[in-house]
Amino acid sequence: MTPRTVTVRVPAKVNAQLAVGPARPDGFHDLANVFLAVALYDTVTVTPADELRITCTGPDAAQVPLDRTNLAARAAELLAARHGIEPNVHIHIDKDIPVAGGMAGGSADGAGALLACDALWGTDASQSQLLDICAELGSDVPFSLVGGAALGTGRGEKLTPLEVGGTFHWVFAVADGGLSTPAVYREFDRLTPDASEPVASPALLDALRTGDPKALAAALTNDLQPAALSLRPSLADTLETGRQAGALATLVSGSGPTTAFLCADPESAQQVAAALTASGTCRTARITSSPAPGATVLPV
Structure with a gap:
């Protein structure tokens, strides 16, 4: 049935x-x-x-x-x-x-x-x-x-x-309003007329495999970040707030405007989230971890 x-x-x-x-x-x-x-x-x-x-x-x-x-x-x-x-x-x-x-x-x-x-x-x-x-x-x-x-x-x-060799701790700062993904890509095209062919970073893949948050922090990149910041300059204040609060790395998540903060451990994530919430540079801050399972049917 x-x-x-x-x-x-x-x-x-x-x-x-x-x-x-x-x-x-x-x-x-x-x-x-x-x-x-x-x-x-x-x-x-x-x-x-x-x-x-x-x-x-x-x-x-x-x-x-x-x-x-x-x-x-x-x-x-x-x-x-x-x-x-x-x-x-x-x-x-x-x-x-x-x-x-x-x-x-x-x-x-x-x-x-x-x-x-x-x-x-x-x-x-x-x-x-x-x-x-x-x-x-x-x-x-x-x-x-x-x-x-x-x-x-x-x-x-x-x-x-x-392969991922450990758990990574994140804070996500949720912005007011959204950003259109097509608009961000159009701005990327305007800012980057000589874009090169994309290649996965060996250092980043190795950091994931070993579960090393500091190595991952050093390798995080988002080519759409300059475009997102161009369309929403206020995101720079959010990123700086998280950096000063102790995040290992900061970046715009995808096409934005949510910003992501990689943290060393759950305690650091709490500290970064509290600073972001108090700063007024975002609507809310969410603490979470990765990796997570994909789409899963839940038991009735």
């Missing part, structure tokens, strides 16, 4: 390295994108319905589209179309990942809905088939499905799992 309701938990991500190449003819950019899943999660619950509909709760729920532009709705439609069924399902998103914050919250919801609908409908898709649909949905969606750590190449959708 197929279940009457399925709930999937799916993580946010941080880009330990985001190396961006020149714009391709199709408008995308080749990337060397080192993803780390972090333990901030959305949960996606699906139940049978008379038609496809989406609801959302959580701190940023008002910013989440509830129509068919939502990746969760598109995931249900694509899976249903492949199996000749109607996507008649109620998708409820309990959102805890910042919206439009460079942490792949929308991608996470797409991956979560895809896995949940597969379980609800008993379509028994293989992981390879699910990943194909994820890649059709968006560049970050495949990683949201698999989690852990991975190198994303192409536009980020071609994944190679990476």
Whole structure:
């Protein structure tokens, strides 16, 4: 018997390295994108319905589209179309990942809905088939499905799992408002007309493998950071606050405007989060760790 309701938990991500190449003819950019899943999660619950509909709760729920532009709705439609069924399902998103914050919250919801609908409908898709649909949905969606750590190449959708030798401690400072990912890439193109082909950093991959936070801190890079700072100069104050509070490294998360702070240990993370909260340079600060598992069906 197929279940009457399925709930999937799916993580946010941080880009330990985001190396961006020149714009391709199709408008995308080749990337060397080192993803780390972090333990901030959305949960996606699906139940049978008379038609496809989406609801959302959580701190940023008002910013989440509830129509068919939502990746969760598109995931249900694509899976249903492949199996000749109607996507008649109620998708409820309990959102805890910042919206439009460079942490792949929308991608996470797409991956979560895809896995949940597969379980609800008993379509028994293989992981390879699910990943194909994820890649059709968006560049970050495949990683949201698999989690852990991975190198994303192409536009980020071609994944190679990476070994991680320990737990890394992070603070994320959530900004007011979002940043448009396409706008950040356009600004990158303007600022970097001579972008080179992206290559994964051997030092960063080694730091992940050995679990060394200081070595990882020295290797963190984000080619989109100058563009994000150009569009949102106030983020520089947030980054400086975290640095002065003792973070090992600071960077804009993905296309921003969320900023990420790598810390030596949980105590340091508490200190950095408190300083960020008190500074008034961000809306809130979240403490978490990586790596985290990918999309996971929760027990009923």
